[in-house]
Amino acid sequence: EAGVTQFPSHSVIEKGQTVTLRCDPISGHDNLYWYRRVMGKEIKFLLHFVKESKQDESGMPNNRFLAERTGGTYSTLKVQPAELEDSGVYFCASSSRQGSGYTFGSGTRLTVV
Amino acid sequence: AQKVTQAQTEISVVEKEDVTLDCVYETRDTTYYLFWYKQPPSGELVFLIRRNSFDEQNEISGRYSWNFQKSTSSFNFTITASQVVDSAVYFCALREDNDMRFGAGTRLTVKP
Numbered sequence: 001e002a003g004v005t006q007f008p009s010h011s012v013i014e015k016g017q018t019v020t021l022r023c024d025p026i027s028g029h030d031n032l033y034w035y036r037r038v039m040g041k042e043i044k045f046l047l048h049f050v051k052e053s054k055q056d057e058s059g060m061p062n063n064r065f066l067a068e069r070t071g072g073t074y075s076t077l078k079v080q081p082a083e084l085e086d087s088g089v090y091f092c093a094s095s096s097r098q099g100s101g102y103t104f105g106s107g108t109r110l111t112v113v
Numbered sequence: 114a115q116k117v118t119q120a121q122t123e124i125s126v127v128e129k130e131d132v133t134l135d136c137v138y139e140t141r142d143t144t145y146y147l148f149w150y151k152q153p154p155s156g157e158l159v160f161l162i163r164r165n166s167f168d169e170q171n172e173i174s175g176r177y178s179w180n181f182q183k184s185t186s187s188f189n190f191t192i193t194a195s196q197v198v199d200s201a202v203y204f205c206a207l208r209e210d211n212d213m214r215f216g217a218g219t220r221l222t223v224k225p
Binding site for chain 1: 117148150155156157158159160163204206212213214215216217218
């Protein structure tokens with residue numbers, strides 16, 4: 001079984017540019033989550049999809065962040081325009097059902113300069 | 114509100130030493146799950162263990178062991194006879210329903 005895949009693994013962009021992160025969950029996993037770790041701090045929840053619907057987006061920091069999961073398969077997280085404080089590692093995780101374990105991807109390291 | 118505290122920011126030990134990583138949590142729920150994840154230098158989060166709030170039995174898996182104590186709201190992780198390959202950042206996490214909260218992580222360095 002393939003794991004959770006994230007693209008790209010690293011991204012360096014200038015302040016004000018747009019970046020789109022992609023997450024491919026484990027096939028058949030309805031639940032998809034985005035987290036990020038900023039500046040060596042704790043890993044913080046961003047949002048949760050159940051299939052294509054946003055179940056919980058309470059962790060999204062502001063309206064510069066837009067997440068989508070068209071068709072309930074892969075998800076994208078767009079940051080537009082990127083700011084310096086957006087730098088960090090963005091993790092995606094998926095699970096087959098609520099209450100089951102999460103499988104995390106390797107993360108995307110985003111650096112905004 | 115949930116909160117997970119990993120008071121140890123960094124720990125450095127010499128190979129073969131035992132090391133315990135502390136995790137203290139706060140929750141008002143009676144049903145919850147506790148996790149430990151490892152983040153090696155390669156960056157991915159590796160699942161280590163999940164315990165539910167009704168199972169306080171300690172668990173041992175090879176050189177790893179976990180001590181879950183509801184009375185002190187702690188879920189500590191011990192590595193016995195540490196090895197250089199254990200060097201990583203370790204995260205403790207608490208989940209109620211679908212809201213998973215992580216601690217800030219403890220960076221463990223095992224020196225040869």
